[in-house]
Amino acid sequence: MLKIGMFGAWRGNSYIKLFQQDDEIELVAVCDKNTEKLKEHQDEFAGAYLCGDFDEFVEEGKKRGMQAVFLANFFHQHAPFAIKAMRAGLDVVSECTAAGTLKECVELVECAEETGRKYLLAENYPFSTANLKMNQIISTGALGSLLYAEGEYNHSGNNDELRYYTPSEFHWRAWMPRTYYITHALGPIMYMTGSVPKYVCGRAAHSDLLYEIRDWRHNYDGVGMMFCEMDNGMIARCTGCTAMASDYSRYRVVGDRASVEWASGFGDDKVRKFYFHHTKPEDEEPITILPADLSDLGEEGEKAKSAGHGGGDYWITQEIKACFLHGKEPFFNVYRAAAMSATAILGWRSCLNHGENLKVPDFRVKEERDAVRDDDLTPFPDENGEGVTLPCALPVEKK
Numbered sequence: 225m226l227k228i229g230m231f232g233a234w235r236g237n238s239y240i241k242l243f244q245q246d247d248e249i250e251l252v253a254v255c256d257k258n259t260e261k262l263k264e265h266q267d268e269f270a271g272a273y274l275c276g277d278f279d280e281f282v283e284e285g286k287k288r289g290m291q292a293v294f295l296a297n298f299f300h301q302h303a304p305f306a307i308k309a310m311r312a313g314l315d316v317v318s319e320c321t322a323a324g325t326l327k328e329c330v331e332l333v334e335c336a337e338e339t340g341r342k343y344l345l346a347e348n349y350p351f352s353t354a355n356l357k358m359n360q361i362i363s364t365g366a367l368g369s370l371l372y373a374e375g376e377y378n379h380s381g382n383n384d385e386l387r388y389y390t391p392s393e394f395h396w397r398a399w400m401p402r403t404y405y406i407t408h409a410l411g412p413i414m415y416m417t418g419s420v421p422k423y424v425c426g427r428a429a430h431s432d433l434l435y436e437i438r439d440w441r442h443n444y445d446g447v448g449m450m451f452c453e454m455d456n457g458m459i460a461r462c463t464g465c466t467a468m469a470s471d472y473s474r475y476r477v478v479g480d481r482a483s484v485e486w487a488s489g490f491g492d493d494k495v496r497k498f499y500f501h502h503t504k505p506e507d508e509e510p511i512t513i514l515p516a517d518l519s520d521l522g523e524e525g526e527k528a529k530s531a532g533h534g535g536g537d538y539w540i541t542q543e544i545k546a547c548f549l550h551g552k553e554p555f556f557n558v559y560r561a562a563a564m565s566a567t568a569i570l571g572w573r574s575c576l577n578h579g580e581n582l583k584v585p586d587f588r589v590k591e592e593r594d595a596v597r598d599d600d601l602t603p604f605p606d607e608n609g610e611g612v613t614l615p616c617a618l619p620v621e622k623k
């Protein structure tokens with residue numbers, strides 16, 4: 225039985241529902257500084273200890289046998305709480321992103337090494353049904369040498385939706401540069417190809433539409449695109465989270481023998497597999513359109529159907545148990561998690577400097593950590609609006 229605590233009960237609530245359906249997980253404590261909301265929903269927390277302060281959550285949670293915490297607090301504040309939790313003897317599963325600065329990437333990795341605690345990033349998009357289908361095909365080796373991959377995550381909204389997701393003046397969603405929400409675009413590429421970025425360059429483009437709401441959303445670029453050299457020799461292009469006029473996300477992996485791709489937004493999820501005539505096995509067609517259906521995955525697939533993000537949240541819950549209860553090494557371990565945050569951070573620096581090519585540190589190597597150990601530049605203000613050391617949008621040129 226895994227006894228877990230939830231820190232942050234907004235996004236956290238979707239996982240709480242999944243934990244409550246799982247015989248091997250017990251929710252023992254929930255912490256959110258919005259204690260009114262906690263009280264409102266207290267029936268849903270089934271006897272878990274409720275509070276608004278992290279230290280109290282850890283102390284009271286541990287009294288109730290808490291072994292691990294799920295961090296679903298603000299996007300850019302995960303690393304300090306992950307470190308506190310690991311130092312208190314708890315394992316950590318963290319929502320994206322792992323860390324808000326390069327300095328925090330180093331601190332997070334070194335804390336996991338020093339304490340020996342388990343750490344897992346809850347990046348769920350690699351486990352959406354169609355991405356799992358792509359991964360199934362890629363892992364047979366059918367694509368040959370991997371050459372190129374694309375991951376595009378689009379998520380925008382009208383002003384009412386943007387307001388709803390930006391509940392306060394200094395909320396992270398109002399200050400986040402376009403490249404920073406990288407994990408839903410880069411995570412699937414890394415998972416399917418088993419690779420990690422070594423270099424990144426990026427470019428962003430200003431949006432006149434978003435500039436209209438600049439008084440309360442200061443990140444008015446519409447797109448941030450990154451181009452990476454990966455450690456397996458392939459190249460990859462990925463977004464952060466864009467506000468492009470497109471209602472879907474898309475993924476593509478290309479080899480020298482075949483390629484696979486899919487995009488949401490065309491009805492049922494389907495994966496397209498392509499072979500050249502000269503590379504095609506005899507029993508295959510040049511083009512095959514494959515349904516991405518969880519039913520292919522048996523009983524587990526059926527259970528995943530009702531979970532959020534194309535079943536991705538269900539598979540993350542299974543991954544949490546496999547790692548924390550049964551000792552499995554997670555794919556998104558602390559090193560790969562830190563590499564994703566660093567790619568986003570450096571991708572943004574590159575955007576601000578006309579696409580400069582920057583080295584992504586390999587956080588397993590001390591010398592590479594030393595090079596960024598004191599780098600704490602951030603576009604995010606603290607709760608008083610202080611502390612910003614980087615712009616969160618491109619400079620606006622008068623037309």
Ligand SMILES: NC(=O)c1ccc[n+]([C@@H]2O[C@H](COP(=O)([O-])OP(=O)(O)OC[C@H]3O[C@@H](n4cnc5c(N)ncnc54)[C@H](O)[C@@H]3O)[C@@H](O)[C@H]2O)c1
Pocket residue numbers: 231232233234235236255256257258276277278296297298299300319320321346347348533
């Ligand atoms: N993987 C996914 O599909 C997915 C989907 C949605 C959100 N997320 C991630 O989940 C995280 C949370 O996002 P959200 O949508 O819930 O919005 P949010 O960041 O506005 O909400 C965070 C919640 O944590 C609480 N909180 C923050 N700091 C706290 C503190 N110091 N003490 C106590 N409570 C605190 C807030 O009161 C709030 O209820 C973000 O990292 C986001 O990127 C991931």
